[in-house]
Amino acid sequence: MYTVNSGYSQFDGRNIIFARALSDPQCPCYGHSVEEHLPDIVKEGKSGYSLIDVALYEAAWVVYETYGGAFSWGRLRPLDAKPELDRLESYNPGPEQLTAVVKKAARFYGASLVGISRIDSRWVYSHDREGTPVEIPEGATHAVVMALEMDPRGIGTTPALTSSAVVGLAYSRIAFLLACMGEFIRNLGYKAIQMGNDTALSIPLAVDAGLGELGRHGLLITPQLGSRVRICKIFTDMELVCDNPLDTGIQQVCKTCRKCAEACEVDAISFEEEPTFEPVCKSNNPGVLKWPVNAEKCYAFWCENGGDCATCITACPFTVRTGVKETAPDDFWNTL
Numbered sequence: 001m002y003t004v005n006s007g008y009s010q011f012d013g014r015n016i017i018f019a020r021a022l023s024d025p026q027c028p029c030y031g032h033s034v035e036e037h038l039p040d041i042v043k044e045g046k047s048g049y050s051l052i053d054v055a056l057y058e059a060a061w062v063v064y065e066t067y068g069g070a071f072s073w074g075r076l077r078p079l080d081a082k083p084e085l086d087r088l089e090s091y092n093p094g095p096e097q098l099t100a101v102v103k104k105a106a107r108f109y110g111a112s113l114v115g116i117s118r119i120d121s122r123w124v125y126s127h128d129r130e131g132t133p134v135e136i137p138e139g140a141t142h143a144v145v146m147a148l149e150m151d152p153r154g155i156g157t158t159p160a161l162t163s164s165a166v167v168g169l170a171y172s173r174i175a176f177l178l179a180c181m182g183e184f185i186r187n188l189g190y191k192a193i194q195m196g197n198d199t200a201l202s203i204p205l206a207v208d209a210g211l212g213e214l215g216r217h218g219l220l221i222t223p224q225l226g227s228r229v230r231i232c233k234i235f236t237d238m239e240l241v242c243d244n245p246l247d248t249g250i251q252q253v254c255k256t257c258r259k260c261a262e263a264c265e266v267d268a269i270s271f272e273e274e275p276t277f278e279p280v281c282k283s284n285n286p287g288v289l290k291w292p293v294n295a296e297k298c299y300a301f302w303c304e305n306g307g308d309c310a311t312c313i314t315a316c317p318f319t320v321r322t323g324v325k326e327t328a329p330d331d332f333w334n335t336l
C-alpha cells in the first residue's frame with residue numbers, strides 16, 4: 001500500500017527521465033541518448049557488447065517501439081471488416097465470471113501475472129510526455145494490470161546488452177499482449193484503453209491490483225518472480241472483482257537490506273533506513289512515501305553503458321530466489 005501526503009499531485013509525464021532527456025535543458029541528461037556511445041563501445045570488443053549483442057538488443061525492442069496498435073484506445077479491427085461481429089451482444093455473466101474470463105485470457109496471451117484494481121486517478125499522469133493533458137475516457141472504472149516475466153538467464157548478464165535485449169523482448173511481448181487483450185475485451189462488448197508505460201503509473205496500479213509491493217529500488221517486487229517483470233495495464237468499463245493489495249512485509253525487509261543500493265554502480269538508490277516523501281530529482285513524484293531513486297544518475301549510467309541496466313533487479317534477494325544468478329554474456333549465448 002502507498003502512503004500519500006497532501007503534497008501529492010498527479011505525476012506529469014514530461015518529468016519522465018526519457019522525456020526530460022529530449023526536452024528539459026535543466027536535466028543533466030539533456031541531449032543524451034542511451035545509444036550515443038554504442039559505435040565506440042562496440043569497438044572496445046567487450047563480452048556482451050558486440051555488434052551481435054547490439055543487433056539482438058535493438059531488434060528485441062522493435063515491436064514495442066513501432067507497433068502503435070499496442071497502445072490503442074479503440075478497436076483495432078478495421079471498421080468495415082467482419083461487420084457481423086459488431087452485431088454480437090455483450091458478454092455479461094456478472095463480475096466473478098467476467099473476472100475469471102479476463103484473467104484466463106490475459107494468461108493465454110502471455111501475461112505471467114494478472115490482477116485487478118479500481119482506477120485510482122492519483123496514478124494517472126496529469127500530462128503525457130509531450131505535454132498534452134491526459135483524459136481517461138468516461139466510464140472506465142477498473143484496471144487490468146499484467147506483469148510479464150523476463151528471462152532469468154539473460155537478465156543475469158546485466159548490465160551487458162544481452163540483459164537489455166531481455167528487457168526489450170519483454171516490452172515487445174507486452175505490445176502483443178496489450179493488443180490481443182484489448183481487442184478481446186472489446187470483442188466482449190467493453191472499452192479497453194491499452195497502456196505500456198504511458199498514461200498512468202504502472203507500479204502503483206500493480207500494487208493496488210495485488211501483484212506485489214514496492215521495493216527500495218523503486219520497482220515492483222512480486223512473490224512469484226521478484227522484480228523480474230515488466231508491467232502493462234488496460235483500463236476498462238467492465239465491472240470486475242478487485243484483488244487485495246499484498247502486505248508481506250517487504251518494505252520492512254528493505255529498511256535493512258540495501259543490496260540493490262550497494263549493487264548500483266552510480267549510487268542512484270537511497271541507503272537511508274526510512275523512506276521519505278521528499279524527491280531527489282525532478283523525475284520523482286513528491287508526496288509519496290518511498291525510497292526515491294535518482295533517475296538522472298540512473299539514466300546517465302544507461303547512456304554510458306549503451307543499454308539499460310537491471311543490476312538492482314538481479315541484486316534483490318526476492319529476484320535471486322527465482323533462479324537469477326550472475327551470468328557471463330557468452331555463457332548466456334551458449335544456452336540459446
Ligand code: SF4
Binds near residue numbers: 299309
Ligand atoms: S537500473 Fe542500474 S543504474 Fe539504475 S538504479 Fe538500478 S542498478 Fe542503478
Ligand code: SF4
Binds near residue numbers: 216258259261316
Ligand atoms: S535488494 Fe533489498 S533493499 Fe533492495 S528492493 Fe530488494 S529487498 Fe529491498
